[in-house]
Amino acid sequence: MLRLGGLNSISLIQIRRLSSFPLLFPSLPTPPSFSSSFSSSMAAAAALPPPPLAKKVKHEMEMFGDVRSDDYYWLRDDSRSDPDVLSHLKKENDYTDLVMAGVKSFEDELYTEIRGRIQEDDISAPTRKGQYYYYKRTLKGKEYVQYCRRLVTNESSVSVYDIMPMGPEAPAEHVILDENIKAQEYDYYSIGAFKVSPDNNLVAYAEDTKGNEIYTIHVINAENGSAVGKPLVGALTSYLEWAGNDTLVYVTMDAILRPDKVWLHKLSSDQSSDHCLYHEEDEMFSLALYASESKQYLFVSSDSKNTNFIFYLEISKQEAVLMPLTTRVYGIDSSASHRGNHFFIKRRSEEYYNSELVACPVDGVSEVTVLLPHRESVKIQDIQLFNDHIVVCEREGGLPKLTVYDLPTASEAIGRLQGGREISFIDPIYSAELEESQFSSKIVRFSYSSMRMPPSMYDYDMDMHISVLKKTETVLGGFDASNYVTERQWAVASDGTRVPISLLYRKNLARLDGSDPLLLYGYGSYEVCIDPSFVASRLSLVDRGFIYAIAHIRGGGEMGRQWYENGKLLKKRNTFTDFITCAEYLVENKYCSKEKLCINGRSAGGLLIGAVLNMRPDLFKAAVAGVPFVDVVTTMLDPSIPLTTSEWEEWGDPRQREYYFYMKSYSPVDNVKSQNYPKILVTAGLNDPRVMYSEPAKFVAKMREMKTDDNVLLFKCELGAGHFSKSGRFEKLKEAAFTYAFILKALDMIPPVSSL
Numbered sequence: 001m002l003r004l005g006g007l008n009s010i011s012l013i014q015i016r017r018l019s020s021f022p023l024l025f026p027s028l029p030t031p032p033s034f035s036s037s038f039s040s041s042m043a044a045a046a047a048l049p050p051p052p053l054a055k056k057v058k059h060e061m062e063m064f065g066d067v068r069s070d071d072y073y074w075l076r077d078d079s080r081s082d083p084d085v086l087s088h089l090k091k092e093n094d095y096t097d098l099v100m101a102g103v104k105s106f107e108d109e110l111y112t113e114i115r116g117r118i119q120e121d122d123i124s125a126p127t128r129k130g131q132y133y134y135y136k137r138t139l140k141g142k143e144y145v146q147y148c149r150r151l152v153t154n155e156s157s158v159s160v161y162d163i164m165p166m167g168p169e170a171p172a173e174h175v176i177l178d179e180n181i182k183a184q185e186y187d188y189y190s191i192g193a194f195k196v197s198p199d200n201n202l203v204a205y206a207e208d209t210k211g212n213e214i215y216t217i218h219v220i221n222a223e224n225g226s227a228v229g230k231p232l233v234g235a236l237t238s239y240l241e242w243a244g245n246d247t248l249v250y251v252t253m254d255a256i257l258r259p260d261k262v263w264l265h266k267l268s269s270d271q272s273s274d275h276c277l278y279h280e281e282d283e284m285f286s287l288a289l290y291a292s293e294s295k296q297y298l299f300v301s302s303d304s305k306n307t308n309f310i311f312y313l314e315i316s317k318q319e320a321v322l323m324p325l326t327t328r329v330y331g332i333d334s335s336a337s338h339r340g341n342h343f344f345i346k347r348r349s350e351e352y353y354n355s356e357l358v359a360c361p362v363d364g365v366s367e368v369t370v371l372l373p374h375r376e377s378v379k380i381q382d383i384q385l386f387n388d389h390i391v392v393c394e395r396e397g398g399l400p401k402l403t404v405y406d407l408p409t410a411s412e413a414i415g416r417l418q419g420g421r422e423i424s425f426i427d428p429i430y431s432a433e434l435e436e437s438q439f440s441s442k443i444v445r446f447s448y449s450s451m452r453m454p455p456s457m458y459d460y461d462m463d464m465h466i467s468v469l470k471k472t473e474t475v476l477g478g479f480d481a482s483n484y485v486t487e488r489q490w491a492v493a494s495d496g497t498r499v500p501i502s503l504l505y506r507k508n509l510a511r512l513d514g515s516d517p518l519l520l521y522g523y524g525s526y527e528v529c530i531d532p533s534f535v536a537s538r539l540s541l542v543d544r545g546f547i548y549a550i551a552h553i554r555g556g557g558e559m560g561r562q563w564y565e566n567g568k569l570l571k572k573r574n575t576f577t578d579f580i581t582c583a584e585y586l587v588e589n590k591y592c593s594k595e596k597l598c599i600n601g602r603s604a605g606g607l608l609i610g611a612v613l614n615m616r617p618d619l620f621k622a623a624v625a626g627v628p629f630v631d632v633v634t635t636m637l638d639p640s641i642p643l644t645t646s647e648w649e650e651w652g653d654p655r656q657r658e659y660y661f662y663m664k665s666y667s668p669v670d671n672v673k674s675q676n677y678p679k680i681l682v683t684a685g686l687n688d689p690r691v692m693y694s695e696p697a698k699f700v701a702k703m704r705e706m707k708t709d710d711n712v713l714l715f716k717c718e719l720g721a722g723h724f725s726k727s728g729r730f731e732k733l734k735e736a737a738f739t740y741a742f743i744l745k746a747l748d749m750i751p752p753v754s755s756l
Contacts, residue, residue, distance in 0.1 A: 052091040054701035076694040111737035125457040125471035143728030144179030160461040187720040192237025206237040211722025239289035257642035283645035292338035305649035340410035355380040431533035449534040451504035452484035491585035502532035518592035524555035524575040525604035527564035553578035602626035610668025622746035631695040632667035676709040
């Protein structure tokens with residue numbers, strides 16, 4: 001697990017659906033002024049009660065002769081049930097509601113606008129598995145999805161033109177699972193893994209009903225929904241695989257939520273009798289589980305931030321014994337797959353830091369053949385194997401690219417890959433990712449979007465070299481991609497490093513003379529790539545004249561492995577100075593001014609926001625820090641907190657003097673100063689296992705104590721959610737509407753301007 005997340009694009013949990021409503025200011029060439037409203041809002045501000053102040057309880061921590069005082073340490077409550085803590089959080093929420101009450105009607109209008117861009121009744125691009133098409137359906141007015149399937153009527157091999165039959169003559173749609181029904185009795189509901197058995201008769205799915213990312217696995221009959229056996233508790237959602245039609249392999253976590261054990265479960269047995277395939281006792285390492293595209297092998301990897309080693313399990317043998325594939329050597333990091341008589345391994349080291357691709361015989365794993373050598377300017381990010389092809393996802397110049405290579409037959413010798421065909425894309429900056437495809441097919445599926453082009457699914461015929469569009473996300477409300485401009489700029493850091501910036505703006509509203517409002521997003525950790533993808537909710541800012549920008553700062557992975565290495569451990573400050581450099585570049589080049597510059601980051605990106613607010617508060621008008629990781633030293637000194645031990649290789653181990661003082665130099669809680677700060681919104685989730693709610697709570701409390709300005713500082717803690725906010729698709733849009741309402745208020749861009 002990582003401290004990640006965002007309104008932007010990473011990863012794992014994201015709803016990229018949006019709505020449409022008539023633009024508030026459809027024909028205005030410049031943002032409107034509300035000076036009269038502003039005057040009345042100042043009077044309203046004087047009438048507001050003071051913000052809640054957390055009580056101070058003396059607490060000192062000493063390390064290396066250095067004493068840190070933390071008068072708000074009492075806000076940490078591992079049980080999340082302390083009455084004083086809950087009372088304080090509720091007071092913060094009440095104060096936030098009170099301050100934002102003046103624009104509640106606008107916030108509601110904004111939410112209606114965002115939601116109105118969604119085609120609420122829709123289906124995902126179907127995926128064919130055996131005799132069925134599988135897909136997800138959303139229903140009008142419903143928060144959650146249905147998992148559905150239809151029988152295949154055309155038994156011919158899957159082709160790029162394969163289309164699921166629809167209409168009255170098509171096979172009936174079968175709803176396997178309806179999240180809307182399951183979620184009725186919970187405030188929070190999320191399904192993670194959803195795995196269909198090889199014979200299509202059963203489904204295993206993992207559900208979280210609290211937002212704490214601890215999942216329960218259920219197995220049901222795919223046809224009638226009846227339960228098969230008892231649920232499996234304490235699981236990690238991402239790591240669940242079938243090993244035949246009657247066996248599951250899954251991963252559980254220890255007390256600090258570190259994935260430490262992988263289990264084999266027979267459906268006819270109780271969880272207490274499950275066989276532990278491997279127990280990782282080293283607190284620096286966490287387990288991962290995945291299946292080969294051929295579905296003949298399962299791989300278990302034990303990973304730290306710099307090192308991993310891999311075992312494999314041959315499914316057909318059912319011996320329940322893991323065999324070693326790679327060895328544990330510090331600095332060597334690998335991932336594996338299988339095809340024919342060979343394992344394919346992508347591996348990285350200090351020598352080949354952008355990874356190389358090799359193959360080894362199944363019956364002789366030490367005999368390695370290099371298929372793609374290491375290249376300084378090209379990072380191998382992922383691969384997808386097929387019977388006759390391999391698709392390699394690479395990164396070059398800060399952007400992904402997909403390259404297809406032909407493979408020799410299983411009986412032919414395997415050697416260096418030659419003559420790859422790169423799939424071409426439309427926009428100058430974009431996002432492209434490999435999607436699940438059938439191993440026996442000649443079709444690879446990939447997703448594509450850009451900051452102005454909605455997400456689309458394509459099937460690419462690797463023999464015919466053609467792409468066919470299978471599905472484009474519908475954006476209602478008269479959306480026209482040609483009305484928007486995307487571009488890439490490069491800011492130059494003080495050490496000469498060129499930092500890419502992705503930009504989106506509406507071409508008939510942006511003046512690019514310094515008077516435009518701008519929202520700058522950043523992350524910069526864990527080697528995560530924040531690619532310039534489409535998020536429809538941004539239109540509610542961009543259509544009001546905003547420029548939306550992403551700073552691809554060091555600590556992320558956009559520019560290759562070294563980009564990450566130069567923004568972690570004792571080089572972490574590069575992440576923050578890169579962001580400041582990007583902000584200064586945008587001001588100097590008239591994309592905005594300091595008075596119109598807003599910033600946003602989430603989780604580890606919230607650390608970024610907290611750090612730059614302490615370093616350069618004069619540079620920004622407003623800031624949003626979502627579930628921010630801001631108490632770095634205290635957290636990383638406490639191995640009882642989830643993620644700490646596994647992340648010493650990301651941030652450093654402050655039990656060592658050098659790392660302690662370096663972390664302290666940027667940790668936001670430890671660097672709040674007596675100075676003016678911009679307008680700030682901070683959010684948290686009470687059940688968050690990645691960033692404890694107490695970190696942002698302490699940050700806000702200390703900032704309220706020390707800041708010298710009258711700018712608003714708001715704290716909103718979701719009491720029934722975790723790291724990724726609320727679970728419903730519309731509830732998530734409400735969070736976006738609230739955040740955007742705060743930003744627009746901060747810039748006096750909505751009537752009436754209230755008390756910000």
